[in-house]
Amino acid sequence: xxxxxxxxxxxxxxxxxxxxxxxxxxxxxxxxxxxxxxxxxxxxxxxxxxxxxxxxxxxxxxxxxxxxxxxxxxxxxxxxxxxxxxxxxxxxxxxxxxxxxxxxxxxxxxxxxxxxxxxxxxxxxxxxxxxxxxxxxxxxxxxxxxxxxxxxxxxxxxxxxxxxxxxxxxxxxxxxxxxxxxxxxxxxxxxxxxxxxxxxxxxxxxxxxxxxxxxxxxxxxxxxxxxxxxxxxxxxxxxxxxxxxxxxxxxxxxxxxxxxxxxxx
Amino acid sequence: xxxxxxxxxxxxxxxxxxxxxxxxxxxxxxxxxxxxxxxxxxxxxxxxxxxxxxxxxxxxxxxxxxxxxxxxxxxxxxxxxxxxxxxxxxxxxxxxxxxxxxxxxxxxxxxxxxxxxxxxxxxxxxxxxxxxxxxxxxxxxxxxxxxxxxxxxxxxxxxxxxxxxxxxxxxxxxxxxxxxxxxxxxxxxxxxxxxxxxxxxxxxxxxxxxxxxxxxxxxxxxxxxxxxxxxxxxxxxxxxxxxxxxxxxxxxxxxxxxxxxxxxxxxxxxxxxxxxxxxxxxxxxxxxxxxxxxxxxxxxxxxxxxxxxxxxxxxxxxxxxxxxxxxxxxxxxxxxxxxxxxxxxxxxxxxxxxxxxxxxxxxxx
Ligand SMILES: Cc1ncc(C[n+]2csc(CCOP(=O)(O)OP(=O)(O)O)c2C)c(N)n1
Ligand code: SF4
Ligand SMILES: [Mg+2]
Numbered sequence: 193x194x195x196x197x198x199x200x201x202x203x204x205x206x207x208x209x210x211x212x213x214x215x216x217x218x219x220x221x222x223x224x225x226x227x228x229x230x231x232x233x234x235x236x237x238x239x240x241x242x243x244x245x246x247x248x249x250x251x252x253x254x255x256x257x258x259x260x261x262x263x264x265x266x267x268x269x270x271x272x273x274x275x276x277x278x279x280x281x282x283x284x285x286x287x288x289x290x291x292x293x294x295x296x297x298x299x300x301x302x303x304x305x306x307x308x309x310x311x312x313x314x315x316x317x318x319x320x321x322x323x324x325x326x327x328x329x330x331x332x333x334x335x336x337x338x339x340x341x342x343x344x345x346x347x348x349x350x351x352x353x354x355x356x357x358x359x360x361x362x363x364x365x366x367x368x369x370x371x372x373x374x375x376x377x378x379x380x381x382x383x384x385x386x387x388x389x390x391x392x393x394x395x396x397x398x399x400x401x402x403x404x405x406x407x408x409x410x411x412x413x414x415x416x417x418x419x420x421x422x423x424x425x426x427x428x429x430x431x432x433x434x435x436x437x438x439x440x441x442x443x444x445x446x447x448x449x450x451x452x453x454x455x456x457x
Numbered sequence: 458x459x460x461x462x463x464x465x466x467x468x469x470x471x472x473x474x475x476x477x478x479x480x481x482x483x484x485x486x487x488x489x490x491x492x493x494x495x496x497x498x499x500x501x502x503x504x505x506x507x508x509x510x511x512x513x514x515x516x517x518x519x520x521x522x523x524x525x526x527x528x529x530x531x532x533x534x535x536x537x538x539x540x541x542x543x544x545x546x547x548x549x550x551x552x553x554x555x556x557x558x559x560x561x562x563x564x565x566x567x568x569x570x571x572x573x574x575x576x577x578x579x580x581x582x583x584x585x586x587x588x589x590x591x592x593x594x595x596x597x598x599x600x601x602x603x604x605x606x607x608x609x610x611x612x613x614x615x616x617x618x619x620x621x622x623x624x625x626x627x628x629x630x631x632x633x634x635x636x637x638x639x640x641x642x643x644x645x646x647x648x649x650x651x652x653x654x655x656x657x658x659x660x661x662x663x664x665x666x667x668x669x670x671x672x673x674x675x676x677x678x679x680x681x682x683x684x685x686x687x688x689x690x691x692x693x694x695x696x697x698x699x700x701x702x703x704x705x706x707x708x709x710x711x712x713x714x715x716x717x718x719x720x721x722x723x724x725x726x727x728x729x730x731x732x733x734x735x736x737x738x739x740x741x742x743x744x745x746x747x748x749x750x751x752x753x754x755x756x757x758x759x760x761x762x763x764x765x766x767x768x769x770x771x772x773x774x775x776x777x778x779x780x781x782x783x784x785x786x787x788x789x790x791x792x793x794x795x796x797x798x799x800x801x802x803x804x805x806x807x808x809x810x811x812x813x814x815x816x817x818x819x820x821x822x
Contacts, residue, residue, distance in 0.1 A: 277663030289528020
């Protein structure tokens with residue numbers, strides 16, 4: 193850690209007259225750089241990867257994002273792409289309605305694991321099997337971050353959550369579901385991958401996966417899913433700086449990173 | 458010119474007329490999950506939409522049907538879904554929240570009987586919201602009312618319900634139908650088409666409001682809820698409650714009935730009038746907003762108001778509220794239904810209603 197003297201801190205709106213902007217770190221297609229999520233949260237990193245992929249493919253003015261309900265919803269009114277907010281679990285059917293009426297657009301969802309795999313599991317499975325030309329992005333942190341860190345269907349064995357205080361015990365709490373594997377087994381699916389945002393290498397690989405997912409969907413080859421493992425230090429009850437390692441050691445050992453299926457020519 | 462340009466005369470079943478009405482009103486997206494007697498409309502839509510470039514999706518559940526319609530309507534298309542009571546129960550979260558997102562679409566409740574009156578008029582979902590409810594009497598006026606439902610959904614950016622039943626779905630009528638579908642209206646300015654992305658002012662359609670963080674308001678929802686409340690009040694004041702009445706001026710007994718039951722009641726009133734009895738009928742066309750003032754006016758001078766409905770007595774509450782004790786109210790309801798469970802009440806007949814009203818008049822013959 194470097195010690196930064198207080199007088200070097202830039203306070204928004206209080207920049208001295210003679211200051212020159214050296215670099216603007218506000219990510220592409222994100223309106224306001226500062227977000228209200230927890231320090232160390234992986235979701236802003238994942239959303240930035242999605243926005244970067246859209247910019248790379250030049251899709252900013254040819255796309256509609258459909259948001260689910262979870263911590264990432266905080267970004268639904270903070271993006272410079274068109275956004276349609278859906279209810280908890282309902283994003284894949286809502287995205288289907290948009291994509292069917294506007295087949296020329298890149299239509300995608302952003303959902304948490306609680307949203308996609310708990311509340312709305314049938315939605316994503318049906319959309320996948322219908323071969324909808326949409327991209328579903330699941331930010332998987334293994335908890336309901338938004339409600340305070342509760343068990344989801346992806347919570348790994350032994351993982352502590354607010355309602356599995358001694359860790360998830362399959363005998364009591366059932367087994368984790370692997371969503372990417374589940375979706376990859378369906379006909380109608382053209383691309384499935386699982387990325388992570390715990391280090392720079394994985395962020396870069398995840399961005400590539402998202403680019404490929406959009407490419408496949410745009411070519412009309414079928415449904416695409418990218419699951420992204422994201423840190424949730426708050427819901428995991430681990431210190432912020434330990435969350436990336438916790439992701440690698442605990443979450444990613446059940447939910448393994450990689451490309452599961454690709455029809456990319 | 459009246460809607461439904463008349464060109465051909467056909468023998469058609471009610472469910473086909475409902476589907477025709479939707480397409481003619483410009484509906485280009487329909488999603489549904491089978492349940493009798495909604496299934497019949499879904500089947501006709503699957504046939505009617507592709508030739509006009511529309512889409513009918515067999516949703517895997519009612520939850521997904523209304524989700525798809527949420528998405529299609531957000532692109533500015535006229536979209537509709539529907540079901541029978543149970544399916545409507547499943548859709549309630551989306552119907553309630555669509556009012557907050559400003560997404561308008563039409564929902565058919567091809568109900569089994571009239572037991573879903575409370576669900577339709579009170580809103581089966583959560584929160585302070587309202588949905589306009591239109592009740593066609595049968596195949597004859599469903600075309601007009603479906604078109605009006607879409608106009609209301611567009612005007613108020615709110616879901617609108619059209620309620621029917623098994624009788625409507627299965628009554629064959631000799632009817633005049635129009636040449637073809639109207640051209641869908643252009644998408645409104647708020648609708649999503651993807652193109653505002655990257656402009657610095659990308660569109661947002663959301664039940665959480667459309668204020669963006671760049672406007673410096675964050676997630677203070679109270680402003681949005683207050684705006685929704687204002688819009689709901691404006692809608693309530695902006696929709697004229699409608700009804701149709703006959704022979705009420707000198708009536709001793711006024712019958713109140715909607716939908717299929719209003720047609721049976723019309724038959725009974727005609728028969729009783731022919732026999733010299735002073736009986737009248739008022740039929741609410743909008744169930745919400747309820748035509749309370751019309752009911753009060755129709756009941757003026759009457760000895761009694763009879764509410765005739767194919768349920769255990771639901772609209773009777775609205776009639777009582779309309780009259781506020783001014784006239785005694787009697788319910789004729791609670792009909793036994795047949796073994797099909799489709800809401801067919803064999804004892805709800807013109808003859809039976811005539812004799813009930815006669816005994817209420819005190820002059821059984
Ligand atoms: C129908 C419904 N049930 C419950 C909730 C409450 N709720 C809001 S967010 C959430 C869980 C979100 O978890 P997840 O999708 O994993 O997103 P995260 O917060 O972890 O990013 C729940 C249960 C809701 N909004 N709607
Ligand atoms: S609770 Fe977890 S997912 Fe939610 S903002 Fe905090 S760290 Fe992110
Ligand atoms: Mg989560």
